Every structure is written in C-alpha cells, then in structure tokens.
Amino acid sequence: MFEKFKSIFKKEKTYSCIVFDGKMMSYPQLTKKRIDEINNDPKYKNWQVMIQEDKLK
Numbered sequence: 001m002f003e004k005f006k007s008i009f010k011k012e013k014t015y016s017c018i019v020f021d022g023k024m025m026s027y028p029q030l031t032k033k034r035i036d037e038i039n040n041d042p043k044y045k046n047w048q049v050m051i052q053e054d055k056l057k
Contacts, residue, residue: 015051022046 014029019038030038030049038044 018050018052020048020050 012031014031015035017028017030017035019026019028035049035051038047038049
C-alpha cells in the first residue's frame with residue numbers, strides 16, 4: 001500500500017522540448033512517455049519533437 005501511495009507523488013522526469021505541429025512551435029516540458037507518443041502515434045504524423053540538448057546537462 002505504501003508503494004502505491006508513494007507512486008502517486010513520484011514526479012516523472014521532464015525534458016525541455018520544441019514541438020512543431022506544421023503551423024506553430026511550442027516549448028513544453030514533456031515526459032519521455034509523451035515524447036514517444038508524439039513520435040510514434042499516426043495522429044501526430046506531421047509533428048516534430050526536438051529535445052533541447054543544452055537543457056539535458
């Protein structure tokens with residue numbers, strides 16, 4: 001039970017990204033799971049996600 005409670009408050013690592021959807025750019029903080037979803041889901045086929053390398057260090 002403690003592990004379930006602890007997992008609720010566990011924060012996932014996020015990355016500073018540039019997302020271009022074909023019309024607009026945005027600069028969100030995305031989790032690796034969300035980045036993979038955008039890169040692999042056909043409904044986001046024209047989207048590009050670039051992780052800002054200088055923010056990784």
